[in-house]
Amino acid sequence: MxxxxxxxxxxxxxxxxxxxxxxxxxxxxxxxxxxxxxxxxxxxxxxxxxxxxxxxxxxVDFLTGSMGWRLKRSDHESLLKKTLGKSKNCLTIFDGTAGFLSDALIFLSLGHKVIACEQSKILYFLVENACDRAKEELPFLSNLNLIHGNSFEVYKDQNNIDAIYLDPLYPETKKHILRAGNIHAIKNILKIEKIDDMADTLFTKFKKLQYKKIILKRPIKGKKICNNINYQIKGKSTRFDVYI
Ligand SMILES: C[S@@+](CC[C@H](N)C(=O)[O-])C[C@H]1O[C@@H](n2cnc3c(N)ncnc32)[C@H](O)[C@@H]1O
Structure with a gap:
């Protein structure tokens, strides 16, 4: 390394x-x-x-910058909210691609429980430290279980998961400039840790397991990975393919 x-x-x-x-x-x-x-x-x-x-x-800092802003107005996160459906119950979401935890934090701030799994130990440490620093200001972090490991393996030991959320790395394009800085950092870290990302196969592997719902984040024009999508939630640059 x-x-x-x-x-x-x-x-x-x-x-x-x-x-x-x-x-x-x-x-x-x-x-x-x-x-x-x-x-x-x-x-x-x-x-x-x-x-x-x-x-x-x-x-990694959840309290300032764009993440701090998103968390202050998480009620406006209509795309992520729609992916979960209309139920007012507290759901248990398995985030199999934790990254910087941005999406998981929105789910938590909406009142859900999240089990978030990250394969990179460096990212895991950075995010764990950010959680520690933010826990007084963001009490919903007590509903987070952050795990280091391969999510495909970790998921097999979980029970009562309402939704699996997957946001695998996708190629950087000019249209993804907002994500590009973070994505670039993640790619460098994975290279240092010699982790072969296998982003393409992650969804296919999860699809073969037992699940209630899988939410797959894709670039708006990204090709469908699987044909039997139940519904799609579309934003300007991002699309969520939902499988039930
Ligand atoms: C695009 S990023 C996710 C960004 C995240 N949704 C956020 O809001 O910050 C993809 C992340 O998933 C992680 N990842 C990919 N495959 C994984 C696996 N099988 N198990 C655990 N983590 C995985 C990568 O290391 C990377 O950090």
């Missing part, structure tokens, strides 16, 4: 030692000359993909 954990300040030594051990990567006190780093500052855990472009820093 061309990535090290860099100890900038002794204040966060314990946390960083734990992460380095868990990721099985070196812990250094001297800022490296090349590669990627994971470190801590006062705003929390962060990742820099290329130490020679330190401005390209990835901090």
């Amino acid at each position: 061309n990535c090290v954990v860099w100890i900038d300040s002794l204040e966060f030594k314990k946390e960083l030692e734990f992460i380095a051990k868990d990721l099985n990567i070196d812990l250094v006190t001297k800022y490296p000359e090349y590669g990627s780093i994971i470190s801590y500052d006062k705003s929390g855990l962060y990742f820099v993909n290329d130490v020679n472009s330190p401005a390209d820093i990835l901090h």
Whole structure:
């Protein structure tokens, strides 16, 4: 792994030692000359993909920026709300592609329970740290179970899931500029961890399991992965294919 954990300040030594051990990567006190780093500052855990472009820093934060804005007005998230249907009950949603947890947070803020699974350990640590920092302000985080692992395997141990939500990586195009920054970061992290994303096969694998509902997020013009879609919710750049 061309990535090290860099100890900038002794204040966060314990946390960083734990992460380095868990990721099985070196812990250094001297800022490296090349590669990627994971470190801590006062705003929390962060990742820099290329130490020679330190401005390209990835901090996951749910309280500010676009995520903070979306959460303040989650009632306006009509597309995601429609994918869940009209039921007023609290649902249990299995998010098999947690990423930065943006979609899962909307489900949580709408009053549902979410089990979110992420295959990248680096992303898992960044998101877990963001949850920890935000838990006072976002009490609905107590309805989240964040798991590191392959969602296809993790799902097999779950019971009473009302909906499986899948948002596999799709190719960057000019039309997806808003997502592109984040997607680029995720792709770099997966490369560092040598994770073969297999985005195309994830849905097909889930489709063969027992489920009540699968919600598959796709680019608006993306080809159908499977023909028997029950209904579609369409936005400007995104489409949700729902299978019941
Ligand atoms: C496009 S991102 C998801 C973004 C997320 N919906 C959000 O709102 O931030 C896809 C994520 O799914 C993860 N992923 C893909 N296949 C997975 C699998 N089989 N198990 C767990 N995570 C997976 C990838 O590592 C990546 O972080």
